[in-house]
Amino acid sequence: xxxxxxxxxHDIIIHGILILLVIILAFPVVFAIITSTLSFQxxxxxxxxxxxxxxxxxxxxxxxxxxxxxxxxxxxxLISVVVAVxxxxxxxxxxxxxxxxxxxxxxxxxxxxxxTQMLPxxxxxxxxxxxxxxxxxxxxxxxxxxxxxxSTTGLLLFRQFFMTVxxxxxxxxxxxxxxxxxxxxxxxxxxxxxxxxALFVIxxxxxxxxxxxxxIVTTTGExxxxxxGIKMLLxxxxxxxxxxxxxxxxxxxxxxxxxxxxxxxxxxxxxxAMQTSK
Amino acid sequence: xxxxxxxxxxxxPYILIAPxxxxxxxFLVGPFGQSIRESFFVSTPFGTxxxxxxxxxxxxxxxxPEYQSSVITTLKFSAFVIFVGLSISLGIAQLLNQKxxxxxxxxxxxxxxxxxxxxxxxxxxxxxxxPATGLVPYIVSRLSGGxxxxxxxxxxxxxxxxxxxxxxxMLGYNIIFFLAGLQNxxxxxxxxxxxxxxxxxxxFWRITFPMLSPTTSFLLFVNMLYAFFQVFGLIDIMTRGGxxxxxxxxxxxxYRDGFIHLNTGxxxxxxxxxxxxxxxxxxxxxxxxxxxxIYFR
Numbered sequence: 001x002x003x004x005x006x007x008x009x010h011d012i013i014i015h016g017i018l019i020l021l022v023i024i025l026a027f028p029v030v031f032a033i034i035t036s037t038l039s040f041q042x043x044x045x046x047x048x049x050x051x052x053x054x055x056x057x058x059x060x061x062x063x064x065x066x067x068x069x070x071x072x073x074x075x076x077x078l079i080s081v082v083v084a085v086x087x088x089x090x091x092x093x094x095x096x097x098x099x100x101x102x103x104x105x106x107x108x109x110x111x112x113x114x115x116t117q118m119l120p121x122x123x124x125x126x127x128x129x130x131x132x133x134x135x136x137x138x139x140x141x142x143x144x145x146x147x148x149x150x151s152t153t154g155l156l157l158f159r160q161f162f163m164t165v166x167x168x169x170x171x172x173x174x175x176x177x178x179x180x181x182x183x184x185x186x187x188x189x190x191x192x193x194x195x196x197x198a199l200f201v202i203x204x205x206x207x208x209x210x211x212x213x214x215x216i217v218t219t220t221g222e223x224x225x226x227x228x229g230i231k232m233l234l235x236x237x238x239x240x241x242x243x244x245x246x247x248x249x250x251x252x253x254x255x256x257x258x259x260x261x262x263x264x265x266x267x268x269x270x271x272x273a274m275q276t277s278k
Numbered sequence: 279x280x281x282x283x284x285x286x287x288x289x290x291p292y293i294l295i296a297p298x299x300x301x302x303x304x305f306l307v308g309p310f311g312q313s314i315r316e317s318f319f320v321s322t323p324f325g326t327x328x329x330x331x332x333x334x335x336x337x338x339x340x341x342x343p344e345y346q347s348s349v350i351t352t353l354k355f356s357a358f359v360i361f362v363g364l365s366i367s368l369g370i371a372q373l374l375n376q377k378x379x380x381x382x383x384x385x386x387x388x389x390x391x392x393x394x395x396x397x398x399x400x401x402x403x404x405x406x407x408x409p410a411t412g413l414v415p416y417i418v419s420r421l422s423g424g425x426x427x428x429x430x431x432x433x434x435x436x437x438x439x440x441x442x443x444x445x446x447x448m449l450g451y452n453i454i455f456f457l458a459g460l461q462n463x464x465x466x467x468x469x470x471x472x473x474x475x476x477x478x479x480x481x482f483w484r485i486t487f488p489m490l491s492p493t494t495s496f497l498l499f500v501n502m503l504y505a506f507f508q509v510f511g512l513i514d515i516m517t518r519g520g521x522x523x524x525x526x527x528x529x530x531x532x533y534r535d536g537f538i539h540l541n542t543g544x545x546x547x548x549x550x551x552x553x554x555x556x557x558x559x560x561x562x563x564x565x566x567x568x569x570x571x572i573y574f575r
Contacts, residue, residue: 101283127312170283
């Protein structure tokens with residue numbers, strides 16, 4: 001067999017396996033989308049239906065009304081965007097300080113930033129909740145956002161990138177009489193835009209997925225987030241769960257982070273690649 | 279190195295890091311310290327008074343059969359999520375890391391599940407496995423000739439289903455990082471091994487895998503955090519720790535004791551035990567990551 005045909009056959013096998021994997025991985029979501037288009041009766045047909053129905057719009061509007069989805073969508077979007085933006089800004093500032101300046105206590109303060117990794121919410125959950133109560137932040141956007149503002153992921157991402165920037169760049173800026181903040185805002189931040197986009201994707205998805213913390217610090221329907229909306233749809237079952245309506249709610253809940261990921265996928269993948277290559 | 283590019287600006291670096299440090303102290307370090315303190319106290323019903331009890335919360339914790347079973351459940355669950363998840367992801371990443379057409383398409387088509395939340399993954403899998411009416415019990419019943427798969431009554435099946443759902447959700451994330459790691463393995467090394475007559479299998483374990491160790495150790499840590507904590511929403515949606523306490527992971531027990539039974543001292547003691555486990559793994563992880571690559575001989 002010639003080398004050419006062997007290579008070809010190898011490629012066809014690889015494509016076949018990859019396409020199969022794409023289908024298997026996507027199947028649960030495809031199944032959810034199909035269910036979201038069925039009527040209640042159709043969703044309980046046996047054997048289960050794998051052909052879409054025509055009740056999609058009705059199911060979406062049922063889910064929307066039942067779980068107050070409009071408000072939940074607004075809340076989730078607001079907290080995800082604000083937290084992602086603030087985290088990015090704080091991480092950029094801290095990474096700039098740690099890479100471009102020498103100051104007493106730098107090593108210690110950097111370690112302090114790194115310990116956030118070891119203190120995820122569950123290891124401090126009761127006192128953090130009590131703190132929210134003390135501040136009067138229960139059922140407020142503050143409680144949903146402020147405790148998330150520190151980001152080790154972002155600090156590491158930008159620190160790594162800043163260290164690859166040639167030193168001539170800040171030196172030239174300094175010689176030209178630019179202040180450090182001017183260099184930071186007009187040169188360093190603009191050339192970091194791939195990493196900024198990557199971090200935005202990571203943090204947006206992270207916040208959009210929050211469940212435990214919103215469950216604890218919010219009690220009113222007005223302040224809930226979309227993930228809890230799914231739980232409310234599931235709990236509002238009468239006799240049997242209305243999977244068609246629940247899946248409709250699920251489908252709209254997964255759209256925003258998917259859109260963010262698809263729109264920024266190039267920067268996201270590049271940002272991760274940059275972080276992995278040390 | 280970049281250090282000290284702008285000499286003479288003594289206060290600026292402190293101003294730049296102040297917001298991050300403030301958030302960390304107020305919302306992370308402070309509450310964590312308080313968590314340690316509370317683990318030595320019990321509060322009376324209605325929280326009117328707290329009484330110092332020394333290590334009694336810890337003694338109660340370790341002698342509690344429910345806690346022991348929760349530890350074992352968490353270990354089984356995390357082992358599944360980590361090892362099955364990482365093995366499949368590394369296999370897929372390896373397939374993707376070849377010179378074929380359409381890599382860009384496959385890449386996004388295989389990683390997009392990263393954008394799903396654990397809650398979304400949980401509710402979808404719950405619908406697929408819905409007892410008596412769901413798709414999977416139907417298929418199982420057809421293939422086995424009438425076996426009724428009911429994960430809502432069978433604890434072992436329940437743990438398997440939640441672990442499988444959690445693993446599926448994390449595949450996208452793991453694939454992204456493994457693929458990025460694989461792309462950093464210099465091709466010359468593998469070509470040299472090939473010329474020396476090494477089989478692809480041998481080349482993978484002797485060259486690729488050791489060079490991936492920073493990525494692997496990072497993913498081990500992230501997946502552990504995921505399996506320990508972030509799956510809370512998935513468990514709450516799918517099983518609420520049941521049936522019985524077959525899927526009661528540590529984080530779920532912590533939530534129940536702290537926020538349903540309002541047993542703050544007992545919950546804080548649980549927090550501290552979890553912290554010790556995580557920080558140990560984090561330190562090991564950092565050691566491995568900073569060593570760059572480990573070569574197994």
